[in-house]
Amino acid sequence: MSYSIAEAARRSGLSIDTLRYYERIHLLDPPERDAAGRRAYSEADLTWLQFLTKLRTTGMPIRRMREYASLRKRGVASAARRRTILIEQRGSVAERIAELQSCLDVLDYKITNYEQLEQGYSSAVREVTA
Amino acid sequence: MSYSIAEAARRSGLSIDTLRYYERIHLLDPPERDAAGRRAYSEADLTWLQFLTKLRTTGMPIRRMREYASLRKRGVASAARRRTILIEQRGSVAERIAELQSCLDVLDYKITNYEQLEQGYSSAVREVTA
DNA sequence: GTACGACCTGGAGCGCGCTCCAGGTCAACA
DNA sequence: TGTTGACCTGGAGCGCGCTCCAGGTCGTAC
Incomplete structure (x- = not known):
């Protein structure tokens, strides 16, 4: 099961722009792409996004989330x-x-x-x- | 008893620049001036600043604090x-x-x-x- | 009388976290 | 075949809340 960017936005509560932005700044690994080159978010992507939004809610600065994201890899x-x-x-x-x-x-x-x-x-x- | 801007900054926990900024945006009424034209904050000014910093800590946007400030007048x-x-x-x-x-x-x-x-x-x- | 340091002003600049835009591709449907 | 609509990219712009700067004035200490 995978999700379009619109669907991922809806489920994560983030905007489409924010999803692309998070990818650009390496908070989120580039998701798979479908045949047409459109992003296809996995279940795992959404789980990670959910956790990211929790961290954000705690006031963690993006730079720190990036550190965490890179450690995770x-x-x-x-x-x-x-x-x-x-x-x-x-x-x-x-x-x-x-x-x-x-x-x-x-x-x-x-x-x-x-x-x-x-x-x-x-x-x-x-x-x-x- | 009145306080120099440095003293007011120390007591309020705000920076000198922030004090001047708050005055500029009408969060704080212009304090008295001493003979040399320097700001002389009163006890009441400090009390108000203290309350403002509480509001700020609660995440109240400045625009709303300004509304409150103008109502107070x-x-x-x-x-x-x-x-x-x-x-x-x-x-x-x-x-x-x-x-x-x-x-x-x-x-x-x-x-x-x-x-x-x-x-x-x-x-x-x-x-x-x- | 001059050097210093605290203060003054108006205005520019900054870091953050998005948000928006122009111009383009692609698949689906009438 | 043409139009729609969702998505793409790179890059510019924005609102917030300060923060910094240049250039100047004062009062005090030597």
Whole structure:
């Protein structure tokens, strides 16, 4: 089973342009081509794309994804290095979550203030007009 | 008490250039100037900068921060609208946290696999070489 | 009085991650 | 046979959020 670029885009959630772009920058190996020279993405290509989008969502820069991609081509020998990259990324995601949590607290505090203002608590005015 | 731009940068964690940039794009009202025409940031300026950096950390685009900033200048009348913006942002932060959590799960799964590989579980090879 | 360092301005430049475009090929269908 | 539509290529362009630069002004220290 293989997929046209449109189908691969639909399934991966990336745009057609982005798929070609990822190939150009060696994030994705060139997929097979059909008789007419059109890209035919394999199941494995899609799995890899899915993982790439996860990495992207974590905020991993493309340059780092490329490093990971190139290590992957070197097979099992590169497993330790790849693991290190993932562990680092896990750390940075955890940090980011903590950071967002703290922002969430600030937002909650502010929102509460606005609500108190709405309810006529004059003590909230100081905060809201600050 | 007022602060030089260098001091304000140090305290806010933003660069000097960024402070001037924020002023230029009306995220920050022009601070007072000292006798020599140099910026003199007030305590209130710093408080606002601190809040701005929180918003930025949540991923709020600058255009939206500008909207918030301009509402703030309109005083209490704009409080409801500002509250709405913050509530929306809280929602998007919560979503983002959830998304990151799910990425964390994927990373953990992958990392576990790499560790099993290291320990000689051949069943992990399939995953790692995929 | 001159050297220094912090600050000023307007404007150009940059890195990132796409996104769009022109001009072309090809297979399928009316 | 002609038109459509999906796909191709190489390369330019874009929006974001800064970041850097040249050339200038001030106040202080020697």
